[in-house]
Every structure is written in structure tokens, then in C-alpha cells.
Amino acid sequence: MTLRIFFSPASPFVRKAMVAAHERGVEIEKLASAAWPVKRDPNIVKHNSTGKVPCLLLEDDTPVFDSRVISALIDSQGRTGQTLYPQDDRRFTVLTLEALADSILEAALLHRYENVLRPEDKRWDDWSRGQMEKVDSGLDDLEGRWFDALSAEFHAGAIAVACLLGYLDFRFADKDWRSTHPKLAEWFETVSKRPSMQENFPAG
Numbered sequence: 407m408t409l410r411i412f413f414s415p416a417s418p419f420v421r422k423a424m425v426a427a428h429e430r431g432v433e434i435e436k437l438a439s440a441a442w443p444v445k446r447d448p449n450i451v452k453h454n455s456t457g458k459v460p461c462l463l464l465e466d467d468t469p470v471f472d473s474r475v476i477s478a479l480i481d482s483q484g485r486t487g488q489t490l491y492p493q494d495d496r497r498f499t500v501l502t503l504e505a506l507a508d509s510i511l512e513a514a515l516l517h518r519y520e521n522v523l524r525p526e527d528k529r530w531d532d533w534s535r536g537q538m539e540k541v542d543s544g545l546d547d548l549e550g551r552w553f554d555a556l557s558a559e560f561h562a563g564a565i566a567v568a569c570l571l572g573y574l575d576f577r578f579a580d581k582d583w584r585s586t587h588p589k590l591a592e593w594f595e596t597v598s599k600r601p602s603m604q605e606n607f608p609a610g
Contacts, residue, residue: 407483410463411476412439412450416610418511418573419473420460425565426477428602430484434462443519474504477562490562499555503563506552507570510544513537514570518577541574549587557593560600568597576608 409427413436414420427434439459440447446457453469454461462470462479470479481490491500517537520529548556548567556564571594574581584591597603 408435408465409433409480409483410435410437412437412441412447412453412459412461412463414439414441414459414610416576416608417441417459418569418576418608419508421569421572421606421608422473422566423460423462423476423480424606425569425602426480426490426562428605429487429490429560429565429600430481431486432480432483434480437463444523474508474562477504477565481562488559490565492561496555496558496561500561500563503552503556503561504566506544506547507563507566510541511566511570511573513540513544514573514578517541545583545587545590549590553589553593557589560597564597568594568603572598572603572608 409432411420411423411434413424424434426432437449439450441450441457441459450459450461451457453463453467454471456471458471460471460473460476462476464470470476478491484490491497514537517534520534520537556567567590571583571590574583
């Protein structure tokens with residue numbers, strides 16, 4: 407099966423899909439896109455009415471989205487490595503970890519949109535602060551309650567968290583999350599050396 411994906415090198419959600427594909431030995435053709443939250447790319451909208459990436463296309467142009475669904479489909483096509491979604495008692499823990507990381511990512515993106523895209527005289531400081539509080543409490547949860555499940559193996563939940571932390575470094579370079587989350591910092595340093603992470607480094 408030939409898979410194609412509307413690609414953005416800066417998107418942490420696209421990175422999730424590409425890391426999953428690398429880990430499972432699945433080839434994906436990258437399609438150029440101009441995804442933007444204000445002016446949408448009509449080429450993406452044709453397949454995904456929200457205009458968001460990642461949007462994956464099957465051989466018959468059937469669209470698959472969002473990143474969680476795409477990652478699960480990639481895993482189902484896997485040729486190498488272990489499944490990213492264990493089918494035993496770990497399954498819903500992995501799914502919840504992936505959902506938590508995605509929720510933290512969404513808050514980080516909303517904070518960035520507010521402070522980069524919105525005209526300065528229309529920005530809402532309380533909104534930005536509220537989004538960053540979600541990021542901080544989410545990181546606290548990953549450092550505490552979820553760390554054992556996160557660090558056990560490089561499953562879909564771990565991929566999502568790794569891409570989240572990579573996005574914070576990429577877009578929030580001044581945010582010192584490491585000093586308050588030493589276990590996460592050490593774990594991230596290790597998983598960042600994986601070829602799947604190195605070959606899908608954010609840019610743009």
C-alpha cells in the first residue's frame with residue numbers, strides 16, 4: 407500500500423506520524439502543503455475539510471486523520487519493530503498517554519498562535535497564561551503519575567510525548583522545563599538519539 411501524507415516540517419503532529427512510520431518500517435511519500443490556521447491550503451481541504459495536517463492519503467485517495475488515527479494505521483502496516491499499540495492491559499494506558507501529550511501540544515500551539523498570529527493589540531494575556539498552565543500541569547503529570555508507563559518502551563504514547571518535548575524546545579526555547587522535570591529531561595535526551603527522532607527533526 408502506497409501511503410502519502412501532507413507534510414509540514416514544523417508540525418509536531420506530522421512528526422508523530424513520521425516517527426511512527428520510521429519505527430515500523432513503513433514508507434510514506436511526503437506531499438507539499440501550506441497548512442496554516444488562518445489561510446487554509448485548498449489542496450488539504452479537498453481531503454480534510456478542516457485543512458489540518460497531518461492528513462494521510464491511501465492509494466485510492468481515501469483520507470485518514472488525525473495524528474492518532476494515522477499512527478494507528480501506520481502501526482497496522484508495520485513491517486519492522488514491535489507494535490506501537492500493545493493489545494494487552496497496556497493498550498489503554500498507551501492511548502491515554504498519547505491523548506495527554508496531544509492535549510498538551512494543542513495548548514502549546516494555541517499559546518503560540520495567540521502570541522504570533524494575533525495582532526498585538528488584540529492579544530489576551532489570560533488566555534495565553536491559561537494555555538501555558540495546561541502545558542505545565544501536563545508536564546508535571548508526565549513526570550509523576552505517568553512516567554513509569556512512558557519510559558517502559560517506545561510506544562505510541564512515548565512517541566507523542568517525545569514530539570511534544572521536541573516542540574517545546576523548537577518553539578519555546580526560553581522555557582526551562584528540564585530543571586523542574588529531571589526524569590523527563592533524562593528520558594528525552596535518550597529517546598532523542600533514536601534514528602526515527604533524528605531523521606524527523608522539526609524545521610521552519
